[in-house]
Amino acid sequence: MSIPNPLFLIILFTFFIFSQSAYSQNQSTSSSTSKFPWSPPDNRFLISNNSIFAAGFLLAGNTTNRYIFSVYYHNITPTTTIWSVNDNSPVNASSSLFITTSGELRLGDIPFSGNSSSPILSLKDDGSLSFGSWSSFQYPTNTIVPNQNITGKTLSVRNGAFQFDGTSLIYNGSYDAPTSYYQSPNAFMSFDDSGTVKLQNGASFITSDFGDKTLRRLKLDDNGNLRIYGFDSGSGQWNVVWQAVPELCTIKGSCKPNYICMYGETYDTTVCDCPPGFHRVSGLDGEE
Incomplete structure (x- = not known):
């Protein structure tokens, strides 16, 4: 077996180190940033100092080019989100998170926070995202985490x-x-x-x-x-x-009008079926 040329090994090692350095510089793994604008292709994210939470752009559902800016648990699969700014309005890859001339943080056309004299976006150890006096904990979506105040929140x-x-x-x-x-x-x-x-x-x-x-x-x-x-x-x-x-079937809206709610194969599933003598009609919310 031939021994590789030492010069070749030096070049290969140098290329590897450069590549790793370039890759690291393309990612933000600190708990705060003042680098804006921030777009999905930048491949950047924040990580809380305790390494429990992360924040950044996530692909929306099964799409390949629509993104949601979220706070989520770091290194847990599947991704578990605790807060999102644009859950109902995913943005494309050309959209960016940026600070306006008045100091407001925005995601494309979506208002993100109030005005701030500090251009720093931070992810705290408790999972809150903060920008000046604004905090994501003040505007929860569908999730509350430990030690987050629930009073007055919806x-x-x-x-x-x-x-x-x-x-x-x-x-x-x-x-x-x-x-x-x-x-x-x-x-x-x-x-x-x-x-x-x-x-x-x-x-x-x-x-x-x-x-x-x-x-x-x-x-x-x-x-x-x-x-x-x-x-x-x-x-x-x-x-x-x-x-x-x-009892999931006691939740209002588990089934649409005129359906009978029944329990599925697991505790977390329900089945909506027609009453005896009726059948499902395509395109209608109820039964005939």
């Missing part, structure tokens, strides 16, 4: 069909007036790292994994249920450790 699913106002779960369907299908006797305030959920009037309750040192998140799911999930690092799965509505 969670909403992407299409707006379900909301949680801190006390009630509300259905905002197209075929009926807004209807509450769950109500807590005391409003939610926050929950901590141990799994204790604090309510108004000194009340509280604990999750089924109380005391475990793990990641948790409270989320209003797309099916209208409010759940707390705990992360099992052994299996790499998020497990339900508390839920507001155990």
Whole structure:
């Protein structure tokens, strides 16, 4: 076997080091940035100092050229988002995050924050994204993380069909007036790292994994249920450790008018079927 030319090895090693350096410079792995504009092709993201959270552009759904700027858990697969600025309005690759002349942070045409004299966008260890006095914790989407204040906040699913106002779960369907299908006797305030959920009037309750040192998140799911999930690092799965509505078919809007709601093969699935003697009619919301 021939021995490689030493000059060739030196050139190869130098090329490798240069390539790694160029790759690293093309990525932002700090917890803050003042480098704007910031576009999806820049391949940049922020990582909190404790390496739990990340922020940056994520592909929207199954698309290949539409992006959502989000905060999500770092190094957890599949990607688990806790906040997004444009969940309902994905942008294309040419859009950018930038600061206006008045000091406002914007994503394309989407207002991002109020004016700030500081041009620094930071990702904190608690998962909050901050820009001056503005914080993503002030404007939650569908998720609350430990030690985030819930008081006065409203969670909403992407299409707006379900909301949680801190006390009630509300259905905002197209075929009926807004209807509450769950109500807590005391409003939610926050929950901590141990799994204790604090309510108004000194009340509280604990999750089924109380005391475990793990990641948790409270989320209003797309099916209208409010759940707390705990992360099992052994299996790499998020497990339900508390839920507001155990019986999914009692959630308003689980099925459209005139359907019968039945439970699927797992606790988390439902099946909407026609009453006896009726059949499904294509293109209609109900049954005939």
